[in-house]
Amino acid sequence: MRGRQTVRDMVLSLAVIGILVGAIYIFIPHDEGAEAARSAVKRVDYRVELITARRTAPYAVAAPEGLPKTWRATSVSYKASDDGKGGAWHLGMLDPEQQYAAVEQSDALPRKFIKEVTLGATKVEGKQAVGSKKWDRYQGDKYRALVREESGVTTVVTGTAPYGRLADLAAALVAKKT
Structure with a gap:
């Protein structure tokens, strides 16, 4: 099946990866408030x-x-x-x-x-x-x-x-x- 990959397959693969990255970002806690700025220095x-x-x-x-x-x-x-x-x-x-x-x-x-x-x-x-x-x-x-x-x-x-x-x-x- 080599050579039969299409642009459509690549776009679908990137979409799946994007959804996974988005889900990880949403569920991993991150603090962007004033306390985060205070503790950064x-x-x-x-x-x-x-x-x-x-x-x-x-x-x-x-x-x-x-x-x-x-x-x-x-x-x-x-x-x-x-x-x-x-x-x-x-x-x-x-x-x-x-x-x-x-x-x-x-x-x-x-x-x-x-x-x-x-x-x-x-x-x-x-x-x-x-x-x-x-x-x-x-x-x-x-x-x-x-x-x-x-x-x-x-x-x-x-x-x-x-x-x-x-x-x-x-x-x-x-x-x-x-």
């Missing part, structure tokens, strides 16, 4: 990196203290520079509404560092009150940011979160050197 423990950064960095490294458990750390890094200038601390987080917010710090040249970590955001009118300090506001196509330049270090709280959430994160920052 894993929480990281940043304590070891924070201790290392605070020992190594030439500036007091800032990290949040007292934030609610609904904030989740998702990424962390500290990159020291060879010349003792330009070391960079990064702590990425998701806020309670699953918006990204990050703490970025460096002793590098402020203008270049701010442009890099805010993805090109520019300074806008107005300041953001965070506790007793005023932070500069930046707005970009992707990120908004709060920026504070101090002697020897620039701290940027940036991300897709609204300014109020960024201010919550900035208010929780405690800078220490060990």
Whole structure:
């Protein structure tokens, strides 16, 4: 019977396979809700990196203290520079509404560092009150940011979160050197 297969036979075979795949898809559970999105990004423990950064960095490294458990750390890094200038601390987080917010710090040249970590955001009118300090506001196509330049270090709280959430994160920052 070789050579007697027809296009009709091939189409019928594909239809049977399609029905089987559809049935499998329907009966296998899959979660596409908010909890699935929440569990897709894993929480990281940043304590070891924070201790290392605070020992190594030439500036007091800032990290949040007292934030609610609904904030989740998702990424962390500290990159020291060879010349003792330009070391960079990064702590990425998701806020309670699953918006990204990050703490970025460096002793590098402020203008270049701010442009890099805010993805090109520019300074806008107005300041953001965070506790007793005023932070500069930046707005970009992707990120908004709060920026504070101090002697020897620039701290940027940036991300897709609204300014109020960024201010919550900035208010929780405690800078220490060990």
